[in-house]
Amino acid sequence: xxxxLIAILIPxxxxxxxxxxxPKTSPQINKPEISSSDENDRVSLLAAAQRLYxxxxxxxxxxxxxxxxxxxxxxxxxHFLRGLIDxxxxxIEGSITQxxxxxxxxxxxxxxxxxxxxxxxxxxxxxxxxxxxxxxxPDCLEEVLGMPDIVEVxxxxxxxxxLELGKIxxxxxxxxxxxxxxxxIEQDFCREFNLSIPELTELSTRYLELLAEKD
Numbered sequence: 431x432x433x434x435l436i437a438i439l440i441p442x443x444x445x446x447x448x449x450x451x452x453p454k455t456s457p458q459i460n461k462p463e464i465s466s467s468d469e470n471d472r473v474s475l476l477a478a479a480q481r482l483y484x485x486x487x488x489x490x491x492x493x494x495x496x497x498x499x500x501x502x503x504x505x506x507x508x509h510f511l512r513g514l515i516d517x518x519x520x521x522i523e524g525s526i527t528q529x530x531x532x533x534x535x536x537x538x539x540x541x542x543x544x545x546x547x548x549x550x551x552x553x554x555x556x557x558x559x560x561x562x563x564x565x566x567x568p569d570c571l572e573e574v575l576g577m578p579d580i581v582e583v584x585x586x587x588x589x590x591x592x593l594e595l596g597k598i599x600x601x602x603x604x605x606x607x608x609x610x611x612x613x614x615i616e617q618d619f620c621r622e623f624n625l626s627i628p629e630l631t632e633l634s635t636r637y638l639e640l641l642a643e644k645d
Contacts, residue, residue, distance in 0.1 A: 488515045506536040523610030529566045530609050544570035560627040596637025
């Protein structure tokens with residue numbers, strides 16, 4: 431009887447000190463949440479790029495733009511800023527590519543465009559600046575270059591000469607649709623025939639008028 435009682439008590443005695451272990455729970459990994467501050471940081475990269483550019487740190491501004499454009503679709507403002515930087519570095523083809531990416535309606539809403547272009551006018555040749563502004567920001571022409579009379583330029587060339595040069599210019603332009611190449615054609619044409627950009631603009635206008643008169 432005593433042996434049976436001991437047999438019963440032994441497992442109870444030792445079992446009471448060994449509770450069943452709780453199942454291990456794997457530690458929770460806190461996943462980073464995208465906060466509103468992160469979103470603000472991304473947006474502020476564009477503003478930072480604009481401030482860096484304004485302070486003359488163009489390369490740093492480009493780095494900030496690169497970071498911004500990794501998460502955000504390119505905006506008119508980023509295209510414009512890249513175009514300004516390209517223009518200041520005399521990368522005319524690059525500036526044309528950037529400005530061409532901005533729609534006409536967006537360019538008209540860029541109230542600061544004339545001021546920013548004016549700041550570059552002393553660092554970019556007049557002919558290049560005239561070409562860029564006339565093509566993309568015509569409303570800024572007078573404010574940036576003080577040339578309200580550009581459309582009043584009158585050529586001393588004969589109608590025959592205007593038709594001759596107009597045909598040459600038209601043929602060269604038709605060879606490509608690339609805007610950067612067209613600018614080079616324009617510049618080369620002006621050098622070859624000793625014309626300014628305003629005179630070339632007037633020549634093109636007179637050429638089309640003379641063609642219409644012939645018809």
